[in-house]
Every structure is written in structure tokens, then in C-alpha cells.
Amino acid sequence: MQAARPVTLKELASELGLNISTVSRVLSDPLGRDGKWASPDTTQRIFALAETRGYRRNPYAASLRTNRSNLIGVIVPRLQDYVLATIYEGIDEAALSQDYLTMVSNSLDVPQRQRDKAERLLDHRVDGLIFGDAAEANRGYLDELRDRRVPHTLVSRRIAGHTSVTCDDYRGGQLIAEHLVARGRRVFGVIAGKPGTSTSSERTSGFLDALAELGITEDQVTLAPGGFDAPAGREAAEQILSENPATDAIFAVNDFAAIGALGVLHNRGIRVPDDIALAGYNDTALAAGVNLTTVRSPMHEIGSRGFALLIDQLGGITTESEQLQPELIVRDTA
Amino acid sequence: MQAARPVTLKELASELGLNISTVSRVLSDPLGRDGKWASPDTTQRIFALAETRGYRRNPYAASLRTNRSNLIGVIVPRLQDYVLATIYEGIDEAALSQDYLTMVSNSLDVPQRQRDKAERLLDHRVDGLIFGDAAEANRGYLDELRDRRVPHTLVSRRIAGHTSVTCDDYRGGQLIAEHLVARGRRVFGVIAGKPGTSTSSERTSGFLDALAELGITEDQVTLAPGGFDAPAGREAAEQILSENPATDAIFAVNDFAAIGALGVLHNRGIRVPDDIALAGYNDTALAAGVNLTTVRSPMHEIGSRGFALLIDQLGGITTESEQLQPELIVRDTA
DNA sequence: ATGATGTAGGCAATCGTTTGCGGCAATCGT
DNA sequence: ACGATTGCCGCAAACGATTGCCTACATCAT
Structure with a gap:
């Protein structure tokens, strides 16, 4: 059983004793009711009938033309x-x-x-x-x-x-780096996300450049690429922790990856932020949900x-x- | 500058010396190349030309008809x-x-x-x-x-x-209740989700009924309705904890609400699951990310x-x- | 030889709009 | 008073496909 077929322009027109084209022009005039295609009276009649009959333009017919x-x-x-x-x-x-x-x-x-x-x-x-x-x-x-x-x-x-x-992902990366260093962090891990995407590369390069600027040497930061989701974050966090146990701050280029990392930190009994600071990126609803420090991207x-x-x-x-x-x-x- | 307009049936037909209708029938025969609308030879020619000219049916014209x-x-x-x-x-x-x-x-x-x-x-x-x-x-x-x-x-x-x-959300609620009781939990909180939705009401009623079945009395469970997201989970968790500090297990009808709850538990220094057990619902990627016990819904x-x-x-x-x-x-x- | 059946494909109407081109009055300018 | 405007509106041709109905010829059985 099909839904009732909507009225067409033709039906409206014949019911009004007008030509299809007039009705079409009036109804599709961007100025609406005070378009100038028909007399005010006719215009009113057209709109009124279209309303009561529930006319809906057929987008396919329109697109065809x-x-x-x-x-x-x-x-x-x-x-x-x-x-x-x-x-x-x-x-x-x-x-x-x-x-x-x-x-x-x-x-x-x-x-x-x-x-x-x-x-x-x-x-x-x-x-x-x-x-x-x-x-x-x-x-x-x-x-x-x-x-x-x-x-x-x-x-x-x-x-x-x-x-x-x-x-401005580069800037976003800088913001986190500056904040972390200001809080006294010195050994960093970055969960770098998916290679080949600007979100990953620019956030991490902004982060890295700012670190260098602040005098952090390269051997104090370990990079772990992967993906943008929680499981990827878990994995990357494990890798960072095993590569450099002295790590005292982790920046994940994505909140979800950060949550994954948070999971492994909790599992290992590592206190956040006391032992290791953690920051994400995007300010998703979840970041607020777990009180994660992050960067809001609009x-x-x-x-x-x-x-x-x-x-x-x-x-x-x-x-x-x-x-x-x-x-x-x-x-x-x- | 517009993209090049795609070829039409008419163009194909005239180029082949056939009528539009023949081309249409051949091309839209559900049997594809071995439809029976034209001779095998003609059919081949049609498909070949359609291919090389990159013919794409215009869905609007088709829908109109x-x-x-x-x-x-x-x-x-x-x-x-x-x-x-x-x-x-x-x-x-x-x-x-x-x-x-x-x-x-x-x-x-x-x-x-x-x-x-x-x-x-x-x-x-x-x-x-x-x-x-x-x-x-x-x-x-x-x-x-x-x-x-x-x-x-x-x-x-x-x-x-x-x-x-x-x-089967009722059943899902039961599963969690049975599990929690089997693990020795006795005082429950449920983060019940959005009122008026079957996901909320059936998960919690399944949970509650199973609890009753297992001999848990009503005064040992506190209900906190709200929403399905992390912030709602936070709020509900706070409410449960203040209403009954003896709570030793929380069931959130949604993983995200559970993550929110997890946030407040961590904040308060409450150990999970040692002090309070926590379960969610849906088995989202995040649940795996934080090792949350949950119910997988397909x-x-x-x-x-x-x-x-x-x-x-x-x-x-x-x-x-x-x-x-x-x-x-x-x-x-x- | 005849009618029945099949095969291969053409004709033209139709779907609901949009729009270029006119047509016919009433009104205006001079 | 008379041509030029302007205001209102109709005609009909697209747009690109689908589909019911035909035609023309070949094949087959009787």
C-alpha cells in the first residue's frame, strides 16, 4: 500500500483555472508571497490552495529541468x-x-x-x-x-x-607543548595518530617544534603513530611506556586515543596527572566526561x-x- | 565552471542507430548482459558504448517516471x-x-x-x-x-x-544483574538513561526484575535517570553516591554514561572494581578502550x-x- | 497454405517542473 | 488620441528516462 500521491502543479493549476506556468512561477519565486509574477489576488489564491492541498514540489522533476x-x-x-x-x-x-x-x-x-x-x-x-x-x-x-x-x-x-x-592544528600542538612544559614536564610521549593525515602531522609537528623551542631535546620524546581511536591509543601508550619508562607527559592527538591511554595508565596504577600528565585533542564530550585536558577545535x-x-x-x-x-x-x- | 554533463540515453541511442527504448531496456535489465531484450550482438554493442562513454543513468529522470x-x-x-x-x-x-x-x-x-x-x-x-x-x-x-x-x-x-x-534489552539488563550478584555485589545504583525510551526502561526493568529474583530488596538499589552521554553519567553517578554511599555496584544503561561515572569514581579515589563495580551497555569501542564490563548489543x-x-x-x-x-x-x- | 508463436526493436505518451517567448489589456506619456 | 509601457498570464518545448503497445519478419506445427 503506497502513501497518497502528493498534488501536482497541474492539479493546482486546473483547480484554480490558471496555467501551470503561472502557478510554478508564483510558488517558486524567491520573494515568496510578494513576488511580482501575478496579481496580489491571484498570488494569494495560489498560496492558499497550495497550502490547503499540501502541495510539495517534486524535487526530481525540478532537478530534471x-x-x-x-x-x-x-x-x-x-x-x-x-x-x-x-x-x-x-x-x-x-x-x-x-x-x-x-x-x-x-x-x-x-x-x-x-x-x-x-x-x-x-x-x-x-x-x-x-x-x-x-x-x-x-x-x-x-x-x-x-x-x-x-x-x-x-x-x-x-x-x-x-x-x-x-x-590550526600546528598551533594546537604548540599550545599543549607550552602548557606541559610550563607545568614542569620534561619527558614526553606523543600518540601521533594516522600517518599521512594533516591532523596527525601538523599537531605533532607543532608540538615537537614548540618543545624544541623550549629547550627539550629530541631524546626526551618518543613518538608512537597508529590511529585515532581508543584501541590505537592503548597500544601507543604501551609502546611509549615500554620505550621510555621515565615519560612524565603524554600528548595524544585525539581525545579517544587519550582515553585509551588513560585506560592503560589506570591499569598500571600510574596516577594521572601526578605521575604522568595526559592531554588529548578536540575537546569531545568524552573529554569533559573524564576531565581530560585537551585542545578545543571548532x-x-x-x-x-x-x-x-x-x-x-x-x-x-x-x-x-x-x-x-x-x-x-x-x-x-x- | 561546471563538470561535464554526462551522456544521455538519447545520445547513446542515436550513436548506435537504435531507439532510446531499446537501449533503456537493455541497460536496465536486471539480468545485465544476458538479458533477452535485444540480440546478443546488439546487447554487446550497447554495453560497450555505454561503458566507453561513461553512461550514468540520471536518477531523477528515472524516478520521475x-x-x-x-x-x-x-x-x-x-x-x-x-x-x-x-x-x-x-x-x-x-x-x-x-x-x-x-x-x-x-x-x-x-x-x-x-x-x-x-x-x-x-x-x-x-x-x-x-x-x-x-x-x-x-x-x-x-x-x-x-x-x-x-x-x-x-x-x-x-x-x-x-x-x-x-x-533484547530486558535480557541484557538481566545479564548484568546476574553477573553482578554472582560477583558478590549487594547494593546497586542504576544510571537509567532517558525516560520514555525503550532502551532505558527495558534495560533497567530487566536489571531490576533479575535483582528481585535473586533476593535483592528494593531499598538496596537507587535509580538515577538522565541521559545517555558522559556528562549525564557523571551527574547520575554523583547522585547515586550521595544517596547511598554504601553502593558497591553501578549499572549504566549506556557505555558513555558509564565512562562519565568512571570519571567521578576516579576523581573520588574510589577503586574500580575493588570498591565499586561498574558495568555499561552496548560494547562500544570505548568500552574496550577502558576495559569496561558491558553488554554487547548487535x-x-x-x-x-x-x-x-x-x-x-x-x-x-x-x-x-x-x-x-x-x-x-x-x-x-x- | 495458414494461423500461431517468437524475436528484435520502434513509437509515443508520460512523469512534474521550469522557462523562453509571446499575447492581450489597461495605463501612461506627450 | 495614439504608440509605448507595464502588468498578468498562457503556450509549449524541454529535461532524461520508462513502458504499454505495435510492427515486421522469421519460424514452426498442422
Whole structure:
């Protein structure tokens, strides 16, 4: 049993004794009720009937004519990741407010999947794409899209040659380093995240550079790359602890990895922050939940700006990348 | 600058010296290359040209004719929530494998937003809807949809009169209670989650009933409702601890709330599980990250079954609700 | 030889909108 | 008073696919 078919323009028109085109023009005039396509009286009658009959434009018919879908596609590594889920929320909210709808897909950070999902979205004629999973590994596809002139922006992570909206991750790394050193920490471990992503590399290089600046020598810091989630954090923490037991501060480039690390510290009876200080990155809800010191990155805003820039591109405007400012959030763990 | 417009059926047809209809029939035959709509030779030629010219069906044109969009809408309380993000992943994966695309929206569990988002999706002519935010508060709208004969299913949470796919939450609550009692716990706190949702009420009633069964009297358990996230967990934990300092076990109906509780326990220097045992629900990645004892609920499968049932409905089949089995995961905290 | 059955493919209507181009009055300027 | 505007609105051609109904020919059985 199907839902009742919605009224069409044609039905409205015949019921009003008008031509379809008039009704269409009045109803889709951006000025709404005071558009100038018909007499005030006619305009009122049209809106009134459309209202009572519950008219809803058929977006497919419209898109067929206009060649615009008012749909945009979003590719993220994984929606399970709080950070990208939040960025996506920012995108979706901005989109909704401008009458766009969005479709998301997970790429799991594997290039082939990224390509497949994106093409699939393109097959559905999305007007543009937003990528949350830019990395060295898929730069090739992104470049191809640029050559095909497919409007797109990058969020969260960036690569050269594509307009992106990111947090100033380098600065974020510096903030943590400065804070930790100011609190008297001297031997560092960094849980560096996924190689080949700007979020990882810039946060750690900001951290490392600031440390060097403050006179910490290289042999006092041990790096452990991996992923962005709690299990990866566990592993990295184990590695750091076994490589340098004198470590007195750990910086994880992601809150979830930090929580994983926190788990192993608790297990080993290491007190936080008394024995080892711990800092994360992003200021997720969970960071507040466990009182983790972290850096707030404006995830929601990254999403909405990413969408705004995409709309600019659709309007033919050339866009510039943006970097949003991070903020240090000091809580109990460091 | 726009991306190059894709080839159309008409162009393929004229280039092949065939009629559009023939090309259409061959290309959209479910049997693919060995459909029986044209001679094997013609069929080959059609597929070959479609391939080299990169033909992609225009879904809007198709939908206009067929009145099917191959799109389904998903409404969740909030994608930031790992549990619903995972369920959504399950939905999306199943959908993709059957050539459906999905669109998600957050309702934030507020009825008006749920309605708005759903109607918006319906305006876009989705073929059906999947709700992850069913609750007493929005039963009205759901019932209305049923009356309007809009195909839909519920996932994660359920209400009577709508086909749903959920975890057997009552059983899950029992599992935790039995485990805790077997470990010698006697004074309980339960962080009960959001009122009016089946996940909350069934998990806690399963827990409570099992406790009663095992001879625990009511005055030995204190209930603290709230939400499903870490901050809500913190608050609830504080409340439980102040209401009954003798508490020796806490069950949170959600892992995130459990992590919040874990935070306050650590803060107060309470040892887990030595002083107080703690259990969560869902077995999210984070639970593994902090070695939390929990109940695994098959979130991914809930999503894919929810989608499958929706497809059944679209096929005119009447569907029955399903309950999937939970599994106790014992780790360090209880 | 005849009608039945199959095979290969064309015709044209249709889905619901959008939009370029006019048409017809009433109004205005001079 | 008369051509030029302006205000209102209709006509019909797209947009790109799907699909019911035909046609034309070949094959087959009787």
C-alpha cells in the first residue's frame, strides 16, 4: 500500500483555472508571497490552495529541468568517529538552513572506497562534495576531481591545492607543548595518530617544534603513530611506556586515543596527572566526561564553513582555505 | 565552471542507430548482459558504448517516471552518539548493497524536529523512513505516518504498533544483574538513561526484575535517570553516591554514561572494581578502550535488519518486529 | 497454405517542473 | 488620441528516462 500521491502543479493549476506556468512561477519565486509574477489576488489564491492541498514540489522533476539537485555529498572516514560526526552535523545544519540536503558515506580511509562512494554520490547528481578524509593516499582522486571541475571542499584534514577548512592544528600542538612544559614536564610521549593525515602531522609537528623551542631535546620524546581511536591509543601508550619508562607527559592527538591511554595508565596504577600528565585533542564530550585536558577545535564550525565555501564554489566564486583557531582547555589530567 | 554533463540515453541511442527504448531496456535489465531484450550482438554493442562513454543513468529522470527514488531516510537522535552512528552504518551498508542511498538527520530527540526532518525527507520523496529515535514523546507522529501508509521501521528503540528491530534489552539488563550478584555485589545504583525510551526502561526493568529474583530488596538499589552521554553519567553517578554511599555496584544503561561515572569514581579515589563495580551497555569501542564490563548489543546488525524489513515493506510484505540477542562482555570493571 | 508463436526493436505518451517567448489589456506619456 | 509601457498570464518545448503497445519478419506445427 503506497502513501497518497502528493498534488501536482497541474492539479493546482486546473483547480484554480490558471496555467501551470503561472502557478510554478508564483510558488517558486524567491520573494515568496510578494513576488511580482501575478496579481496580489491571484498570488494569494495560489498560496492558499497550495497550502490547503499540501502541495510539495517534486524535487526530481525540478532537478530534471534545472540540472541542480540541491543535494551535496559528504565523505568521512567513519561516522562512528565523534569528531567527524560533529563536523558532519555542522555541515548538515548549515545545509538545511539553505535548503540543501546532504548524504554521507564512510570511506574508512581506504582510497578505493573513497572513490567508489564519491562516484556513487556523483551518480546521484549531487551538486558538490565535501571530504573529511583527505590524505596523502587519496590525493590522486581529489586532484582528478579538480580536473573534472567537480565542486568540492575539504574539512578537518587538508592537502595542498584544494580549498579546505581546518583547525590550526600546528598551533594546537604548540599550545599543549607550552602548557606541559610550563607545568614542569620534561619527558614526553606523543600518540601521533594516522600517518599521512594533516591532523596527525601538523599537531605533532607543532608540538615537537614548540618543545624544541623550549629547550627539550629530541631524546626526551618518543613518538608512537597508529590511529585515532581508543584501541590505537592503548597500544601507543604501551609502546611509549615500554620505550621510555621515565615519560612524565603524554600528548595524544585525539581525545579517544587519550582515553585509551588513560585506560592503560589506570591499569598500571600510574596516577594521572601526578605521575604522568595526559592531554588529548578536540575537546569531545568524552573529554569533559573524564576531565581530560585537551585542545578545543571548532568542529561544528569547520563543518558549516566547509559547506559555505562549497556553496560559494557553486556560485562561481573562487574560494580560499580557512584555518580556525584552537583553544587550550585545561582540566584535571595535565 | 561546471563538470561535464554526462551522456544521455538519447545520445547513446542515436550513436548506435537504435531507439532510446531499446537501449533503456537493455541497460536496465536486471539480468545485465544476458538479458533477452535485444540480440546478443546488439546487447554487446550497447554495453560497450555505454561503458566507453561513461553512461550514468540520471536518477531523477528515472524516478520521475517510476515514482521510486531508491532513497531512504533515517532519523536518529544524534549522530554524535556512537551507538546510533553504528546503527546507521549498518543501515547504510545494507542499503548500498541493494542500490539504495540513505539520508540521515538528527532529531535531538525533540518531537517537533523529528517531524520536521522526516517531512523534509519525505518531500524529497524517500521511499521509506527508518527511525532511531522512537519514544513515547513522538508516538503521535509515528502513528500518523502509519495512517498515511508511509513505509517505516524503528531501530534501537521500539514502541508498540510499529515494526522494529531492537536488542533484547530486558535480557541484557538481566545479564548484568546476574553477573553482578554472582560477583558478590549487594547494593546497586542504576544510571537509567532517558525516560520514555525503550532502551532505558527495558534495560533497567530487566536489571531490576533479575535483582528481585535473586533476593535483592528494593531499598538496596537507587535509580538515577538522565541521559545517555558522559556528562549525564557523571551527574547520575554523583547522585547515586550521595544517596547511598554504601553502593558497591553501578549499572549504566549506556557505555558513555558509564565512562562519565568512571570519571567521578576516579576523581573520588574510589577503586574500580575493588570498591565499586561498574558495568555499561552496548560494547562500544570505548568500552574496550577502558576495559569496561558491558553488554554487547548487535548495533550494526540492528541497522541492517531494520533496512531489510523496510525493503520488505516496500515490496508489500507485512513485517514483524525482531529482537536480537545481547551478550555479556566481562572485562576489568565488574 | 495458414494461423500461431517468437524475436528484435520502434513509437509515443508520460512523469512534474521550469522557462523562453509571446499575447492581450489597461495605463501612461506627450 | 495614439504608440509605448507595464502588468498578468498562457503556450509549449524541454529535461532524461520508462513502458504499454505495435510492427515486421522469421519460424514452426498442422
